[in-house]
Amino acid sequence: MRKGDTILFEAPPSAVAYAAVGGKKEAEGPLADAFDMLIADTLCGEKTWEKAESDFARYCLEAALKKGRLQADALDAVFAGDLQCQCTASAYTMRGFDTPYLGLYGACSTMAEGFGLAACMVAGGHMQYAAAMSSSHFCAAERQFRTPLDYGGKRTPTAQWTVTGAGAAILAPAGGPPYVRAVTFGRVRDYNVTDINNMGAAMAPAACETILRYFADTGEKPEHFDAIFTGDLGFVGRTLLLQLLKEEGLPLENHQDCGLLVYDRDAQNVQAGGSGAGCSATVLCCHVLPALREGRMKRVLFLSTGALMSQTTFLQGESIPGVAHLIELSSELPEETEKGGGVR
Known part of the structure; x- marks a missing residue:
């Protein structure tokens, strides 16, 4: 139903x-104990950061398959x-898997995009098992989008630290919680942010719009959820998102940002977050x-947010479009969830 x-x-x-x-930086963060695997050598024994990122993704998909037997x-x-x-x-990761592959580019919004598409295919009866996966590598991203690490450039306070991981x-179709109850695919929005070191500001307006559209579409309220997670707005983007939502009459008291969860800004040198x-x-x-599986949370909204520039468009002076995709996740099926006036 739509x-x-x-x-x-x-x-x-x-x-x-x-x-x-x-990777190493993630092993020093607050969620270290929750990772399935932490790799101290961010090169993974490879000659390039790019090859290492493929190794991270391969290890991750192999681990998920093993856990799912x-x-x-x-x-x-x-x-x-x-x-x-x-x-x-x-x-390059999928070279090692004899599995149909659908490559996606949503920048940092890719995980929610892939997760939502996989959910649609499974719920529609077109697939029995579908995987969603996304990865990044700090060194590869810095070399591609900003400056090589050898350059030694000073990072601005609004900059964020790219997670090395997958x-x-x-x-x-079935298998117990967590359940995927809804998906809201976002629209591209551009608020004329041109600072490549301020991705949070570029993505926050798109996150705001997707959240507003979800609540308008469903009639839900923020208080129905244990938490509303955004992907990687960091400190700057989170502050802006909360301000924008408040101006729209939707203050959030239960918002958390993945970029502020994966690292400790006070103890780690990550500027505005991950x-x-x-x-x-x-x-x-x-x-x-x-x-969600363990019942420590009942219902959440999860958004991945993406800045859709390239190194070419940035050098051409283009502004940075943003997009955000939303997933509603629950530890219960809809008929098991009581909500104010009834059940959706």
Whole structure:
């Protein structure tokens, strides 16, 4: 069933397995103990950062399959993407899996985009098992979008630290909680932010609009949820998002940002927080989904937010468009959830 931009699943699919892999910086953060694997060598023994990112993604998908007691040939498709040009980290990862691959580029919004598409395919009966995966690597991203690490440039206070890691989740028609109850795919919005070191400001307006559209479509209220997670707005973007929502008459008291959960800004030198396609992917798979499965949270909204520029458009002086995709997740099926005036 569809209401506005929101797809509501009458038979919500399940996230039957998930895994998160992180690097050295992530091992020093607050969620370290929740990761399935932490790799101190961010080169993974490879000669390039780009090859290392593919290793992170491969380890992650292998871990998710192992946890789900599945072989790769059980997957009907893998929806995956990353920040490298032409999504090469994901494509090179999938060389090792004899599985249909659908490459996605939503920048840092890729995990929610892939997760939502996989949920639609599974709920529609077109696939039995579908995986969503996203990754990023700090060194590869800095070299591609900003300046090589050898340059030694000073980072601005609004800059964010790209997560070195990957998250993967496998969806199926049934399998218990967490359940995917709804998806709202976002629209591209551009508020003329041109500072490549301020991704939070570029993405916050898109996150605001997607959240507003979801609540308008469904009639839900923020207080129905244990938490509303955004992908990687960081400190600057989160502050702006809350301000924008308040101006629209929707103050959020239960908002959390993955970029502020994966790192400790006071103890780690990450400026405004975490970012990258692996940011929301790892937090989703090591923190949000386990909390729902274990019943520590009942209902959440999860958004991945993406800045859709390239290194070429930035050098051409273009502004930075943003997009945000939303997933409604629950530890209960719809008929089990009581909500004020009844049940959706």
